[in-house]
Each structure stands twice: as structure tokens, then as C-alpha cells.
Amino acid sequence: MPQSKKLLLVEDEGIIALAEANTIRRLGYEVTIASSGENAIRLAHEDASIGLILMDIDLGRGIDGTVAAKAILAERNLPIVFLTSHSEREMVEKVRGITRYGYIIKNSGDFVLQSSIEMAFELFESFEKAREKDEALLKEQYLLQALLENVPDYIYFKDRQSRFIRANRALALSFGISDPTSLIGKTDFDFFTEEHARQAYEDEQAIIRTGRMVMKEEKETRNDRPDAWVLTIKLPLLDKQGDIVGTCGISRDITERKHAEERIEFKDRLYATLSRINRTIVTVKERADLFARVCEIAVDTGQFRMAWIGILNEADQTIVRVAQKTRQEHDALESRSEVLSSIPLANSPIGAAISRGKVVLYEDPADHGRKPTLGGDLRSSAVIPFGAHGRNIGVLSIFTTESGFFSPEERDLLEEIGFDISLALEKIKLEKEGGQQMKRRSTD
Numbered sequence: 001m002p003q004s005k006k007l008l009l010v011e012d013e014g015i016i017a018l019a020e021a022n023t024i025r026r027l028g029y030e031v032t033i034a035s036s037g038e039n040a041i042r043l044a045h046e047d048a049s050i051g052l053i054l055m056d057i058d059l060g061r062g063i064d065g066t067v068a069a070k071a072i073l074a075e076r077n078l079p080i081v082f083l084t085s086h087s088e089r090e091m092v093e094k095v096r097g098i099t100r101y102g103y104i105i106k107n108s109g110d111f112v113l114q115s116s117i118e119m120a121f122e123l124f125e126s127f128e129k130a131r132e133k134d135e136a137l138l139k140e141q142y143l144l145q146a147l148l149e150n151v152p153d154y155i156y157f158k159d160r161q162s163r164f165i166r167a168n169r170a171l172a173l174s175f176g177i178s179d180p181t182s183l184i185g186k187t188d189f190d191f192f193t194e195e196h197a198r199q200a201y202e203d204e205q206a207i208i209r210t211g212r213m214v215m216k217e218e219k220e221t222r223n224d225r226p227d228a229w230v231l232t233i234k235l236p237l238l239d240k241q242g243d244i245v246g247t248c249g250i251s252r253d254i255t256e257r258k259h260a261e262e263r264i265e266f267k268d269r270l271y272a273t274l275s276r277i278n279r280t281i282v283t284v285k286e287r288a289d290l291f292a293r294v295c296e297i298a299v300d301t302g303q304f305r306m307a308w309i310g311i312l313n314e315a316d317q318t319i320v321r322v323a324q325k326t327r328q329e330h331d332a333l334e335s336r337s338e339v340l341s342s343i344p345l346a347n348s349p350i351g352a353a354i355s356r357g358k359v360v361l362y363e364d365p366a367d368h369g370r371k372p373t374l375g376g377d378l379r380s381s382a383v384i385p386f387g388a389h390g391r392n393i394g395v396l397s398i399f400t401t402e403s404g405f406f407s408p409e410e411r412d413l414l415e416e417i418g419f420d421i422s423l424a425l426e427k428i429k430l431e432k433e434g435g436q437q438m439k440r441r442s443t444d
Helices: 014-026 037-046 065-073 089-096 110-150 169-174 194-210 255-283 287-300 349-356 408-443
Strands: 006-010 030-034 050-056 080-084 103-105 154-159 164-167 214-220 228-238 244-253 306-313 318-326 342-344 360-363 380-388 391-400
Touching (some): 006 014, 006 037, 014 030, 014 110, 037 065, 050 065, 065 080, 080 110, 110 169, 154 169, 154 228, 194 214, 194 228, 228 255, 255 408, 287 306, 287 318, 287 391, 287 408, 318 391, 349 360, 349 380, 349 391, 380 408, 391 408
Parallel strands (some): 006 030, 006 050
Antiparallel strands (some): 154 164, 214 228, 228 244, 306 318, 306 391, 360 380, 380 391
């Protein structure tokens, strides 16, 4: 509602204008008179204290009241009440499309005039409150839309059946969809593996039952792309009555952070593996014992899925497995003959490691739609050569179930494992030679 109680009276007949102005003043309002539509436009523009206009429709030679009112309303939002000597339908229709504050038939009496002015002020206040509320709502909607459009986190709302009812652009793009509205009605089962979608569904149903928030780090698995990690917060979605009508959530991609943590953890395991192998060198006396313990350390301390050691057979250019360890009991090969099977060197990572004397990192092509070569669920391997008598005689092969697990940054640590095995073999050889010499001396 305008703070001012100043009225602008627009009336071209001077005597009538003075009489109406006196009446308005008696009602407690300040009043300014404009004798034409042009003057009314100028005064409304210049005098910000004017809070309401009483506008005569017929203003003589100049523009009429309806034209003046339109010009004023184009610049200011004011309540305008029309004054007329006519009550014909045509006149009513003429002012209806301009203002919502009605009109007064001239000479209707002070009470009608006062009531019309008061009602116009009250109606204007009501309109202003509604307009401010609408503007606040539009602003809120704009801010929400700006958030949904631009935030890199995944934001989503779901109904009680865990179907999407709204989602932001970032989430849609993560699914390979450009329009977020295309997600409406779909569920996680349309985008994720059964395992992940089922867990997400159970979490959301628990929220709906209990009203309790869920916050967790979770691994998102999909059939058509690499796994990802997200930090997820899910809350109950309430209606105006406070009833739970669904869930809402925000998920932040933390894949890079998790990978960094995994690399740190992996390096820690590598260092621990090296440390245990170094300690083993001190006590081990036989090659077979060395090879078995290295495989055991790689699986138990390094937490690799499988590790085996093979020795080069130069006659037929194959590697013969002489020791092997897998993480779980049921993963062990069924017979010793399989453990000791021979592997051709030609065109293989093992052959490359033997010939170059360098660690070779290998990723199974099965994840790219080709036939797997590592076997079972093994996806990545590192082939670590080791030597004796100045030449490479074998390899330690370690395996994981994760694609792209090994990175070039860890190559030096992996090569140090091979160096330690070579050092242990040299130690065993020297100890045996020393023992034989002592035995011959004692015999002599």
C-alpha cells in the first residue's frame, strides 16, 4: 500500500474540481488538481508522493482520461479510479481493460466517494502484496533453476516409488541425456546395474518409512561405463502438510578423490610388500621356498587377487609356473599340473618383460569387447622380471580384478620387487656355494 495519502484529481471543469477537492480534503486526504490529461501525466511523473488518482474520463479538448491513465500506468503502478457522468455499459467496458479499481458516478455523494477511495487503497495493497509474493516466488524459482542448471553436483527429486520427478542438468548429462525432463518417470534401474539400483531403492524406501536422512559414500556401477564414486545425501521430501511424498538428494562425484586414496593405499601396500620380501631374504634358504613366500606376500600383504612366479625354459622359450597364490581358497587351481603349466613367450607381456628386463603393465582387452586373456575376472596385471647370473630367468606376475589398476607411477616400486627377488636368488646361490666349499674343506 502506498505510504502517501495524497490524491491527484484530474478534472477539466474548474468549479467542479474545486468542489470535489474540498470534499476530498474533508475526508482527510491531501489533493492536487490537474486540469488536463497532459498535466496529469506530468504531475504523476514528477510527484512521487501521489498515491491515488481520481481521473475524469471526459477531459475536453485534450486527451481523455483513459488515454492519460494508460500513459501514467506505463510509468507508475498507481490505483486509478475513474470519474464519469455516464453509467452506460459502453463506458464501463471502456475503463475495465485499463484499471481494476472501478469508477464513480459523479454526484454520488461523499460516502460513495470515501468508500471508493478506501476500497481502491485496500485493493491496491492487496494487489501489491500478491505481486510481491509472485515476484518472490519467481525469484525463488529462478534461483532454484539457476542452481539446477549450473551446479556440478547431481540434484534429484523422487516420488514414493523412487521415480524421478525432477533432476538437474548435471545428473541428466551423466546419463548421456541432454534434457533433464527426460528423466521424469524413470528410476535408477534404467541407468545403473541391478546391484546399485537395488541398494539405492532400498535406501530411499527406508527414508520414506522412517523420515531419517541417509549420508554415505557409494560406488555407482553401470554396464556401459567405468564405475564412479559419489558422496550422497538423501532426505525425505515433504508436502505442505508435512507428509512424506518422496525423497530428494544431492550426490557429489568423488571418483578422483577415491582413486587418489586408493593409489596412496596401494603404494602403502607395495612398500609393505617390499619390506616383507626384504625380511624374507634374510631367512630363506631355498629357491622354491623363496618363490612360494613371495607369492604369499604379494597376495596377503599386497592384496593382489593372484600372484605366480614362472621360470624361463630357454629350450622351448616358455615360462614354467613354479609357485602360485590366490586370495581365496576356492580360487586355487585344481591340480599341481596346472600350477606348473608352461606359457609361451612369443608376443606376450611375459616375453616382453623377459627380453627388456623391465616391468610390463597389461590390461585385459575383455573390457573393450574382445576375448579375455587373463582368465576369470582378472583384468589387470603387472609382469615383473627378475634375474640370476646376470640374465633374466623368470617373472613374478601379479593380478587384480580392476581394469587399469596399475599405473606407470608405481613402476619403480614394482621393479624394486624384481630386484629384491634377484638379490635373494644371488644370496641363496652364494650361501650354497659357500656351504659346498666348507664341506669340501672338511672332507679334505
